[in-house]
Amino acid sequence: MKRLWHWFPIAALMCSNLTVAQEGAVRKSTVDGTAAYLSASAHAIARKVAKKFDSSVDCHARFAADNTGATDATKALNRCFAAGGNVRLKAGIYRVSSYLLVPANTFVTGDGPESTIIQLTANVPLYEPWGSADQRQIVLINGDNAGVFNLQIDAGGFNGCGIGVWHSANNFIGGNDIWNCGSSAQGILQTGSSHQYVYNNRIVDTMHGMEIWQVTHGQYSDNVIDTASDGGFFEADSEDLIVNGNTISNCGDVGLDAEGGVDVILIGNTVRNANFGELSYFRNGTGSGRIPRNVVFVNNTAYRTPAYLSGAAKAVSPTSTEAGAIMLSSSTDGQKGIVFSNNTIHATGRAALWANDQGAGVRTGFEIVHNDFTSDETMFTFNRAQGAVIKENHLHGLPGAEIHEGEWKNPDGGAFVNNSFEYDVTKTKGYALRYYTDSPIATSPIIAGNACHNCGAYAFEHDPYNSGVPAIVHDNAFSDAWQPNGGVHVTANGYPLYRGQRLRVSFSGVHTASLDLSTLTALGGSSTHANITLQVWSAGAQGSTYKLARPAGAAITSNDGSGMGSGVGANASCHATFSGTTIRLTGIAAQSVTGYLTLDLTSSR
Template structure:
């Protein structure tokens, strides 16, 4: 699925200026606002539009300021057309002239025009190549680019190779014109700048921007169209990638692998044949305020460290991003519609490295149409994932989530909004060894008609009880929660949920005969009715399963045209129903002795008169042990 590069350890990382000051300034402009308009959720956090637009320009200005500071130290200044006779009409090959011009170093200008080349261009240390703008200065390929042998596998047929420290490429267009070759590469260098460029027409031949083993990298305001990967960032230390537009990548849009201290901010990524915005291992990586649309295998995605370095990932945070997932993406220069995968999500958790920590998706908004909003693959037995999925807005007219085995994963404080169409789909939480599904809110526009909002089940043994607590389910009907631990080995701990906001059969809760959860500290609203008679057999009521369960119950009875009395009952585990008066039967629903409620063994019976509909509303208060 990805192009993997073999990179040795970089022993002497060169450090001149640190990106941290820029990152702090960027963070400082991120404003969070509370939105209380979402039903059933008191707090939803999102990036305010004013901060999103304001920070982008400021951050680019800051990076430009550093680039200017570096370039001001260069005494030499050349213009490739005037000083080295580089043809800018697109008539003759300009490769040799441009390489001689770049080798002069310092400030290198490429005046407006078309420069036809047939091989790579080397940008040496202390050289800033600047065009007159990406629509004015065009470097156009006329043959397949050979590999630069000294770089070995780190050269993936890039057209412009930044081959030294304190060097950059600005404000020009690099057009592969369908030949094998693409964009800009950096290999084991420091303080490099890539800004304001237009990279296009590479097809699946190479990456728009490829960086390997480098440090202090600044990549901003570039437009990349029709490449293999938009950007591939491989074991980079200290980097900023901001305000870039990546559209139509044969594989991934942006992905970093095993990098450290990166900020990826304000980028727009769309139409990817693999994943959109992707982190694959790494340490201290923040991906914030990006917008991603239409990727085949997931818009915001995470993979474990696959570089072979053995480093355990930690502190990788996706925050305040917006993802749009649809049934199709646009592929290639012709923008042909291709289907996105049905086994992926707007947030996509593909794989993990055992022991990783702080892999967080927070405050993201996922809008899925005809596809799943949140998807986690089976991460493997005993793999400690460190996943935290918190405070996200997950919306779909299809499936809201499928979350498979991910040891210790926490899904908390998310708002899951089911649009019309989502009511027939099930939310799957499978084999959550030691996981927690807590304080989430479900809202369905149409009352669910099949498939439980939250279905917890296991098909392999797990070692640690999962927690299901504090969840609220609006408009879920009888399909709020199903508990099916048929091969769990340990019980789920279920408490303080509000599975139904109206009276439902079994309170919207169902469990199979394979086992029951330990229900604690919550109320279930259960209704039963019939003409003349109605009964409820508590032995089949799944919420009372389990030897430790104790419940306090209040029964309100009504009949056609006549509201009834309330019965206050207790039922210790394993005992018969007992009224507070101890009589075994409560007073009638009216004056007539033919209308009454009785309690015998495990059964509540309501009796009315002929043609009279009687209904029982039973509130199970599992917060009480009395």
């Protein structure tokens, strides 16, 4: 990730220039910290470029561009922009009926989005030289060292929207309001360009908020995107981008989206209420053939709820039930370093983490690490993602989550390690972690070092159905309280390779209690061994401890081989016997008796 991290020394240097950089016309960031520095840095670079321009043009004074809204100003504005240099659009309403071309070496600056308004009055025709890269943007940046600042662009509900950039370099888009486009076009569209700086814009009621297509070197900071009919922000097959401090909400598709890419970091963004997922990843679908690598979602906050607001009317619409706040939709085989780290996920009535079936043999490179997931519904559904690692996450189940199951399905060579579950209400159904397969896998997955708090009898289920290889399960603490099954269930065809596993199993009755060890499915399988510690409790007195060993399928005996313990408490009539695979405890009549087994499981000897 050498190329990715070079942004951070730059961000640190920006701090000293923050005050100077924000003296210009671009409105100040409302976000503290790194995002503000990045926006300030972009604006500082823009100011340096602008100083090189010799000319300064006022479109109203020099080209008679009508700013009263009485007549069409399209031709006058295009003549003014063609003059180049620093172009001013003073306060007022400029009615346009076609696209506006901003050529190279031209900065167009308004008096603020509340004051300088470009208002569309007809559908925008296509600009043919751009071919398919023109998707009816109103303002087209058509050259290097060009930018648009501090304007309001009102599409008026016509077919057209926002600002486009095509195969240009050193372009700046800052402090603009773009709105009223409906589903006609993207708020900001950039294609095949480099060194792009987009910051402090507000984009409302568009198709996509921003679409970044094969861009190299870009900063996208402190923008606000709301009510996009499709996606909020997505980059496709781009390289060396930082997407930071943006606020995205109410999207008809996904919120903050990466589709392939190389050395892309999406950091410190806040995303709310997207139909198909707030933080999402798709495979590279641009046809370039480039294998994605080092695409990192870090320190973002996502809120997923059952509904989002769509369109200008903000109509309440349901979000998809087959998606998650982190949504992994598809993968390019061989991609690596696709990381979701240190994100904070709040899901209400929806899943926190969701991965579609990524396809047989597809090497995903997914790493889901150090995230904080909270949900009152499903914590995760993760399906066939070869080599995916889910590690050191905290999964917090709010009331309601206790009835839902966490599904880890077909994880060929994957690892589910060192995660912690915590449920506010003891689980009553649906295992916190259910591992299973319904198609063959080639490499044993690893389930290790996980801890489950307040999971009751529903911590872990292992049932491969059709795995072809066993899971390797070790050093988990599935139960933090005594449970009849230790919190673990393994079906007849699902015995894993256990080692270092610690289960806490209880059984009780009045006067006599018994436990058939064959019902403890965690002990099943010819390669499983268990070191068993039995503690007997009767009428409030802690009993003797019996240390036993049970190779799978062998009889249970006491340490001295007698088949009988030494008694419980002072009364010799209280005893424990071990016969076959059944433990029987006998206590004083009419008193309760309970056995507590601690099972330390080891792999085959």
